[in-house]
Amino acid sequence: MATAGASMQFLQGGLLQQAFGAYLAVLTEERGWSKTALSGAAAMQSMEAAAIGPLLGWIIDRFGSQGMMRAGVILLGTGFMLFSQIDSIAGLYGAFIVIALGSSMCGFFPINVALIHWFEKKRARALSMLTLGLALGGVFVPAVAWSIQQFGWRATAFASGVLIIVAAWPLTYVFGHRTPQSIGETLDGLPATSTAPGEPPPVTQREFSAREALRTRAFWLLSLGHGFALLVVMAVNVHAITHMKEGLGYSVAEASLVITLVTLSQVGGVLLGWAIGDRYQKRYVSAVCMLMHSAGLLMLTFAAGPAMLVGFALLHGIAWGLRGPLMQAIRADYFGRQSIGVILGLSSLIVVIPQAGGPLIAGAFADITGNYISGFTVLSVLAGLGSLFFLMARRPV
Secondary structure (H helix, E strand, C coil): CHHHHHHHHHHHHHHHHCCCHHHHHHHHHCCCCHHHHHHHHHHHHHHHHHCCCHHHHHHHHHHHHHHHHHHHHHHHHHHHHHCHHHHHHHHHHHHHHHHHHHHHHHCCHHHHHHHCCCCCCHHHHHHHHHHHHHHHHHHHHHHHHHHHHCCCCCCHHHHHHHHHHHHHHHHHHHHHCCCHHHHHCCCHHHHHHCCCCCCCCCCCCCCCCHHHHCCCHHHHHHHHHHHHHHHHHHHHHHHHHHHHHCCCCCHHHHHHHHHHHHHHHHHHHHHHHHHHCCCCCCHHHHHHHHHHHHHHHHHHHCCCCCHHHHHHHHHHHHHHHHHHHHHHHHHHHHHCCCCCHHHHHHHHHHHHHHHHHHHHHHHHHHHHHHHHHHHHHHHHHHHHHHHHHHCCCCCCC
16 A cells, blocks of 8 residues: 555656646746746645545545545546646646646545554654655656657646556555455554453553544644645745746756755655654654755755755755655644544645745745745745744644
8 A cells, every 4th residue: 555655646746746847947938927827726736635625534534545546546637638738827727626636636645544544653654655656756857857848848748647547547446445454454564462461451542533633732733834844845846947947047957957856865854754753753853854944945045056956955855755754644643543534634724825825925026026036035934933833733632
């Protein structure tokens, strides 16, 4: 399940999330559309995913992930095909509505919930594997950029849709069982524990309902911290290539190589999380990662040469890879598995505001000032302040 989920994340990361910046750079030049308008497509994707998050969470908690993921694969592939035919901003937004719906139904959220039901002691490690797939997808970005230059963005988008359907559909068959107990397995695949005579029974984890989770400070603090992290992540995904092209004088191909270095650093961060994610307090690790996001974005903003771009790629990539899996794992640690789908869905309603706002803030400042310096600086400061949310997010009693 973890391998299949990582493979699906590889496809989405390489063809959608991390590749969108390459499409943005080309569409800005070819069609003359503003960066704010193009950023709106990425923001719409995040907002739609959040709007339906609680519903998707409820469906997964009750019925499992497989049927939803199959429908999502078809919608995601179809959305890319529609994207390849657009000629207006309205058409772009329409295509991304379909892409967003498909991505929500077969992407990071349902796969995370599925794995949370199968892991406890090794939860951070299992979820790190998903992020590893997403990170490795960034290696595919230069191939997407090359395809856009050689064959055009329309052919590249259509081929991406076909590839998603052909490659991802078979992977959904792995997610046919909601819990390990339903097929005689155990959490983490570990032997079932038995209590010796005279020993107290093992302490079971407190299972929060969605309503109970909403009443805790931890729910809100974790949601805000997660959202402030995505201010930077989404802004970088959408605008970093254009900033390096227009503001720093690099070609799209050269800028894509920097994104590849971000990806390799992200892989390193995931592997670090694999090793320490279940051993140390996740909120402290997340707080440190927020400071790394902040410093990395400042280095990208004011890069005076390749060395600063390398520094940005290392800091941002490691922080992203290390922190990403912890966002879902810490919520499952705090609130249990019983209603985790709905809890994550409700949290997404909060996370989406900064998630959508990051690209919009960066794009709006760029349209007004002619560069990304002001917008990226504001986002960097907000990410640094976001570390405080994680520090205050103690486990609910």
